[in-house]
Amino acid sequence: MHKLGTSPVYSPSRISTYESCPRQYRYRYIDRIPREEESIEAFLGSRVHEALNRLYRDLQLEKHPHLDELLKYYDTEWRRRWHDQVRIVKRDRSIEDYKRLGERCLKGYHDAHKPFDRGQTLGLEHRVTSSLDPAGRYRIQGYIDRLVSVGSGRYEIHDYKTSGRLPVQGVLDADRQLALYQLGVQGTWPQAKEIELVWHYLAFGKELRSRRTPEALDRLKATTIALIDQIEADTEFKPIKSTLCHWCAYKDICPVWNDRPVTTSTLSISASDHRRSAEVTAQDDGQAFDLRAVSREALREAILAAAETEGAEIRFTDHGDLWVRMAQLTPPAALDGRADGWTQLSDESLPLLFRQVERARWSATFVEKLERYLAS
DSSP states (O other), X not given: OOOGGGOXXXXXXXXXXXXXXXXXXXXXXXXXXXXXXXEHHHHHHHHHHHHHHHHHHHHHTTOOOOHHHHHHHHHHHHHHHOOTTEEOOOTTOOHHHHHHHHHHHHHHHHHHHTTOOSSEEEEEEEEEEEESSTTSOXXXXXXXXXXXXXXXXXXXXXXXXOOSOOOOHHHHHTOSHHHHHHHHHHHHOTTOOEEEXXXXXXXXXXXXEEOOOHHHHHHHHHHHHHHHHXXXXXXXXXXXXXXXXXXXXXXXXXXXXXXXXXXXXXXXXXXXXXXXXXXXXXXXXXXXEEGGGSOHHXXXXXXXXXXXXXXXXXXXXXXXXXXXXXXXXXXXXXXXXXXXXXXXXXTTTHHHHHHHHHTTSSOHHHHHHHHHHHHO
16 A cells, blocks of 8 residues: 555546556556557657647747648657657558658648637646645646636646547546646636636547536546545556557556456456447456347346436437436536437447546446446
């Protein structure tokens, strides 16, 4: 067990790593096992971030950013920083495919935002820190891609994404990372009257926004403190097997992938793993089974029974789709469903369901049953 008095400074990515897989967390943050391996997605994201930082640094020096120069910088850094430990998981894509994606991201951003005169850039890769409790025992730090003042006490926290998945609004409204950064900005700039969270999904040419109420930030503090307590109390750091394993740099030493005994269920669902594997297995008294073999009718009955204790309403369509509504939550209850509060269970809705677990509104067991239905 870690001693809370000497608790490290946490970051959103550190906490998310634990949610995805406690064993990966241990390898990275406690054992500090070095790894030079890097996914092509991470490499691409770093190069695009660097190019956009270069763009705004040039603007601060009153240099007009030309697209050709921006792309040339990107190409130079791509070649200079490439190394043989960059790994491509998706075999149907080549290095050049990813490189061209970065070029399209930069061109789309440049064309959409020139002449880049909205607001004043206050910081690039700007470090922010905050305490989640008055005693300062729970400390958070992070780096804002770009912090902007747009005047009259209004600030914007910008984040660049090269992801190939575009989230629904409800996912952004429950996002932890930029909201924790907001706490740091409020501590540094108490004159900030309004703070807007802005995501640039560059592959889609989309700019998405969200705001947090004081009540939402208080809930965020409480749930984050609870997560840190859970991490600090963990002594086993059991691995979680999921599709994210294919991108893990520690897969070669993980017992899940090396036929060594694992004491945890590989069915465990992480709040930050919103993708499903085609085949999901679990350990049950030493016997592996495929969730696809579980009867949907049996799962329906289990979900309906669990819904009664959760205060939830459940609907199954003729096509097998599952809809859920929490009666005690005021629609739309931070779920990106219809105006009447109903949300269809899907890959996109699962992150929102997990947020209800974090807020202690739903039980993890109930959400696990919903996840099993989707996987079957």
